[in-house]
Amino acid sequence: xxxxxxxxxxxxxxxxxxxxxxxxxxxxxxxxxxxxxxxxxxxxxxxxxxxxxxxxxxxxxxxxxxxxxxxxxxxxxxxxxxxxxxxxxxxxxxxxxxxxxxxxxxxxxxxx
Amino acid sequence: xxxxxxxxxxxxxxxxxxxxxxxxxxxxxxxxxxxxxxxxxxxxxxxxxxxxxxxxxxxxxxxxxxxxxxxxxxxxxxxxxxxxxxxxxxxxxxxxxxxxxxxxxxxxxxxx
Numbered sequence: 642x643x644x645x646x647x648x649x650x651x652x653x654x655x656x657x658x659x660x661x662x663x664x665x666x667x668x669x670x671x672x673x674x675x676x677x678x679x680x681x682x683x684x685x686x687x688x689x690x691x692x693x694x695x696x697x698x699x700x701x702x703x704x705x706x707x708x709x710x711x712x713x714x715x716x717x718x719x720x721x722x723x724x725x726x727x728x729x730x731x732x733x734x735x736x737x738x739x740x741x742x743x744x745x746x747x748x749x750x751x752x753x
Numbered sequence: 754x755x756x757x758x759x760x761x762x763x764x765x766x767x768x769x770x771x772x773x774x775x776x777x778x779x780x781x782x783x784x785x786x787x788x789x790x791x792x793x794x795x796x797x798x799x800x801x802x803x804x805x806x807x808x809x810x811x812x813x814x815x816x817x818x819x820x821x822x823x824x825x826x827x828x829x830x831x832x833x834x835x836x837x838x839x840x841x842x843x844x845x846x847x848x849x850x851x852x853x854x855x856x857x858x859x860x861x862x863x864x865x
Binding site: 675684687690740744 | 785842
């Protein structure tokens with residue numbers, strides 16, 4: 642069966658520090674991968690999605706970037722965090738040809 | 754631009770009653786619509802998918818309707834239980850869409 646791993650679960654970082662969040666999927670090949678951010682009490686905002694290795698689509702211009710170095714690995718990064726980067730970050734995958742998205746447990750990021 | 758609206762207020766109902774959540778969309782012609790459940794601090798979990806040619810879909814105590822003329826989906830939970838308390842998200846999508854756009858969600862509280 643397929644599983645998705647996302648870490649860390651919580652992260653507290655100072656303003657101006659770098660960020661690296663990792664997401665890996667097991668049990669499937671060539672998944673579509675997604676990064677979302679959810680501000681407190683708000684909906685899901687799609688940040689990036691990827692349909693294959695090295696293929697990244699950005700939905701919202703921001704202080705963040707994404708990379709997909711391997712088929713089942715998706716990384717969210719920042720060189721210098723801003724206060725506004727605080728939020729709940731979720732990784733998700735979707736099978737090729739499928740419609741349903743499967744989410745990881747999320748990372749709660751607090752930038753202080 | 755495309756817009757998705759869910760019940761703007763949180764919904765409180767008594768245990769045993771039927772909860773009805775609304776999802777309205779504009780500037781969309783979705784081929785299908787999905788409903789997800791999100792618990793606090795967790796990622797959304799897929800519940801049901803209904804296609805444009807389906808009027809109604811059921812799964813245990815859950816029922817979803819899809820009216821493409823009204824551009825609306827209704828999500829019902831019958832015989833509601835306190836364990837049903839969560840935020841429920843809708844996501845209409847075209848058949849070719851690689852990404853989903855989620856509504857902001859309705860927070861449901863079932864009171865014992």
